[in-house]
Amino acid sequence: MSQIDWSHVKNLVLLSGAGISAASGIATFRGSGGLWENHRIEDVATPEAFNQDPQLVWRFYSMRRLQAGHAKPNEAHKALDAFAEKFNGEITLITQNVDGLHRRAQKKSHLDAICMHGTLEKSRCTHCHEIYLDDMAWLPSEGMPRQTGLLRTDEQANSDALSNYKIKLSDGLPLSPCCQELLRPHIVWFGEEPLFMPKIFASLERCDLFASIGTSGVVYPAAAFLEIAKSHGAETVLFNVESLPQQEHVDLYIQGPAEETVPQQFSL
Ligand code: OAD
Numbered sequence: 153m154s155q156i157d158w159s160h161v162k163n164l165v166l167l168s169g170a171g172i173s174a175a176s177g178i179a180t181f182r183g184s185g186g187l188w189e190n191h192r193i194e195d196v197a198t199p200e201a202f203n204q205d206p207q208l209v210w211r212f213y214s215m216r217r218l219q220a221g222h223a224k225p226n227e228a229h230k231a232l233d234a235f236a237e238k239f240n241g242e243i244t245l246i247t248q249n250v251d252g253l254h255r256r257a258q259k260k261s262h263l264d265a266i267c268m269h270g271t272l273e274k275s276r277c278t279h280c281h282e283i284y285l286d287d288m289a290w291l292p293s294e295g296m297p298r299q300t301g302l303l304r305t306d307e308q309a310n311s312d313a314l315s316n317y318k319i320k321l322s323d324g325l326p327l328s329p330c331c332q333e334l335l336r337p338h339i340v341w342f343g344e345e346p347l348f349m350p351k352i353f354a355s356l357e358r359c360d361l362f363a364s365i366g367t368s369g370v371v372y373p374a375a376a377f378l379e380i381a382k383s384h385g386a387e388t389v390l391f392n393v394e395s396l397p398q399q400e401h402v403d404l405y406i407q408g409p410a411e412e413t414v415p416q417q418f419s420l
Contacts, residue, residue: 154404156361156389156417162241165359166232167377168265169248171366171392175226175411178219178251182368197341206334207292210325213337214289214300216250217272221287221301225257228365228414235418236263244355248367248374250339252302268346268374273302274338275314277328283338284329286314292324346373356380363389366410369398378402391417 170180181188195201196212236243237260247254247265250272254265275286287302299308299315308315317329326335340346356362362381369375378398382388388402391413399405406413 154406156363156404158239158420161361163359163361164239164241165244165246165355165362165377165381165386167246167248167362167364167367167374168254169365169367169369169374171368172228172410172414173223173226173249173251173253174366175228175409176223176251176253178223178249178253180368182370193342197339198343199341200343202336202341206325206336207323210290210337213272213339214291217287217300217302218289220251220253220272221299223251223253225253226411228410229253229257231415231418233257233259233263235420238420244352244359246352246355246374246377248371266348266352268340268348268352270337270339270347272337272339273307275326275335276338277330277333278336279328279331279333282328282330283312284314284335285310285312286326286335288314288326290325292321297326349373352377353380356386357384359384359386361389362386363391364398365391365414367392369396389417 174180179185179187191212196209202209243263245254245263245265247267248269250267250270252271252273273285273287274283276283285303285307287300288297289300290297320327320332322334327333328335356377359381362378364378378388389404389406390399390402391406391410393409406417
């Protein structure tokens with residue numbers, strides 16, 4: 153297997169997908185056993201679904217909060233954090249994942265992931281869009297909401313944390329402290345615009361190496377990032393366990409589980 157030559161890389165952009173968290177026990181979306189095999193997207197991951205049945209949508213995301221809260225960052229998340237600490241250039245980490253595992257792998261690196269599809273440990277007001285830190289599982293049929301472990305104790309003490317407010321409920325679901333309207337998960341649903349796109353496009357235009365890790369590359373706009381970076385002159389690297397059509401178009405294709413290949417490649 154070839155090794156990435158880091159000596160000439162000054163500006164690195166990384167895109168991660170569900171495959172990087174597979175070894176942490178978080179289900180990917182597609183393929184057998186994937187999240188979208190067991191749930192219809194239109195029932196749980198669209199604004200219309202939330203308007204129609206907020207209880208069902210909150211149940212789906214509460215279960216995902218509980219699952220992610222139990223998971224731990226794996227060797228791939230840790231290797232990227234350790235690499236960022238030593239790398240003598242600019243790194244932009246874009247993730248499609250909402251599990252917070254890049255954040256929880258952070259030690260000293262300050263490698264803040266750009267969470268383009270939102271993140272599980274935040275909720276926002278459906279009226280004014282104010283965002284709160286919130287890692288509660290909102291499961292009205294199971295009594296009181298409970299913490300899921302997504303946020304550390306010091307993060308819960310943050311003034312944005314929902315737990316610092318006296319929360320009113322409507323049918324067991326949380327109302328926003330700002331407007332007293334329903335809170336929704338801070339997740340980008342189908343039909344909604346991904347977050348931070350101007351910042352992401354600017355990073356793609358100036359990077360000299362673009363690496364995509366553990367994503368099937370079928371959901372746009374993320375699926376176009378590799379081509380955009382390449383069209384601006386970046387070298388491209390693809391990490392995946394399975395063969396993908398995009399592998400024909402990259403400079404380096406690294407096949408294998410990310411929890412093994414990422415620590416091997418991201419070492420200085
Ligand atoms: P997918 O489930 O579509 O793809 C996961 C990819 O990870 C597949 O290509 C797998 O082969 C690969 N994979 C699995 N295990 C791996 C491992 N251990 N190491 C490396 N690769 C591995 O997930 P995403 O591409 O992240 O969006 O999906 C993109 C978006 O579609 C998600 O962010 C989500 C979903 O619908 C929204 O919910 C908006």
